[in-house]
Amino acid sequence: MFFIRKGEPSLTAEQKLKEAFIQAIGLPADTDFSTVRYGVTKNWDSVAHMQLIAEIENSFDIMLGTEQVIAMSSFEKAKELIASHGFEFTA
Amino acid sequence: MDSSLRLDGKIAFVTGSTRGIGWATARVLAGAGATLAINGVSSQELLDQRVEEIRRDYSVPCVGFLANSTDLQAVQSCYAAVFQRFRRLDILVNNAGILRSGLLGMMQEGMIREVLETNTLGVIYHLQEASRLMARHRSGSIINMTSIFGLRGDEGHAVYSASKAAVVGLTLAAAKELGPKGVRVNAIAPGLIQTEMTDGIDETKLAGRVASIRLGRIGLPQEVANAALFLASDLSSYITGQILGVDGGMVL
Numbered sequence: 001m002f003f004i005r006k007g008e009p010s011l012t013a014e015q016k017l018k019e020a021f022i023q024a025i026g027l028p029a030d031t032d033f034s035t036v037r038y039g040v041t042k043n044w045d046s047v048a049h050m051q052l053i054a055e056i057e058n059s060f061d062i063m064l065g066t067e068q069v070i071a072m073s074s075f076e077k078a079k080e081l082i083a084s085h086g087f088e089f090t091a
Numbered sequence: 092m093d094s095s096l097r098l099d100g101k102i103a104f105v106t107g108s109t110r111g112i113g114w115a116t117a118r119v120l121a122g123a124g125a126t127l128a129i130n131g132v133s134s135q136e137l138l139d140q141r142v143e144e145i146r147r148d149y150s151v152p153c154v155g156f157l158a159n160s161t162d163l164q165a166v167q168s169c170y171a172a173v174f175q176r177f178r179r180l181d182i183l184v185n186n187a188g189i190l191r192s193g194l195l196g197m198m199q200e201g202m203i204r205e206v207l208e209t210n211t212l213g214v215i216y217h218l219q220e221a222s223r224l225m226a227r228h229r230s231g232s233i234i235n236m237t238s239i240f241g242l243r244g245d246e247g248h249a250v251y252s253a254s255k256a257a258v259v260g261l262t263l264a265a266a267k268e269l270g271p272k273g274v275r276v277n278a279i280a281p282g283l284i285q286t287e288m289t290d291g292i293d294e295t296k297l298a299g300r301v302a303s304i305r306l307g308r309i310g311l312p313q314e315v316a317n318a319a320l321f322l323a324s325d326l327s328s329y330i331t332g333q334i335l336g337v338d339g340g341m342v343l
Contacts, residue, residue: 050223053223057227063223063224065167
């Protein structure tokens with residue numbers, strides 16, 4: 001198990017997050033993630049959402065709060081929420 | 092003990108576990124080798140004592156959380172601590188509950204809220220948090236404690252019965268939702284069990300209750316705990332969405 005915290009390569013955190021979305025929602029690898037949104041993006045329904053949460057929690061070895069689970073409405077929002085756990089994403 | 096009943100390496104959280112059925116369950120699970128998280132609400136001293144007893148008697152790791160199940164933040168803190176310490180959760184015995192009696196026309200709002208918040212809301216909070224930890228590993232067993240009153244109702248216990256009936260519905264729904272994630276959800280419906288909850292029942296009424304039990308006696312907390320062990324273990328690996336009566340054949 002390893003952690004990517006502030007000061008370590010930020011791209012890796014983004015890649016891990018994208019991988020979680022790909023696995024949980026079944027997105028193609030070439031997806032424009034900036035447009036990915038809950039309830040809009042195909043297959044991102046409530047069932048896939050909980051799978052996504054599990055993927056993210058396992059990938060980053062964190063535990064998200066219920067409010068964060070509910071607030072995770074887009075890929076960009078996911079980055080913001082995960083950053084609050086000490087991970088760094090580049091703009 | 093049958094190897095399928097062993098819980099070595101499993102992490103179990105038993106709520107309301109400093110006394111009564113919860114305490115008996117904590118001891119039975121520890122005896123089966125589970126690493127334990129236990130919980131009390133009123134006394135840090137009693138909780139610490141219970142943690143020490145588990146460690147001493149069963150040589151398994153044990154942590155204690157003083158937290159009220161009706162306090163969502165406190166509940167979330169418990170699971171954050173479980174995750175931080177053990178990185179996983181395998182078993183939840185969702186046991187914390189209170190019994191209050193009163194005829195329908197004589198129950199004050201505060202008592203109604205207290206019962207529903209503790210017996211229903213608290214159980215939902217724990218199920219919500221535990222299931223997420225379990226789903227991460229696509230395995231786990233959740234055992235909710237309902238009551239024969241939740242299945243049959245009882246005069247003088249309308250609110251308690253309602254609070255426990257809600258746990259039945261919760262169990263059935265959660266089993267459907269969590270089954271595909273590898274998490275089993277069942278409930279135990281104890282009948283008349285010898286605990287502090289039943290100590291206050293007057294002798295005549297108690298005798299009447301016992302007369303309605305096919306096995307002719309009051310049950311013991313250990314007998315409920317044994318059912319919890321079964322549902323926690325791999326012996327029940329294909330059982331989910333069930334309400335297991337542990338009531339000696341009680342008729343209401």
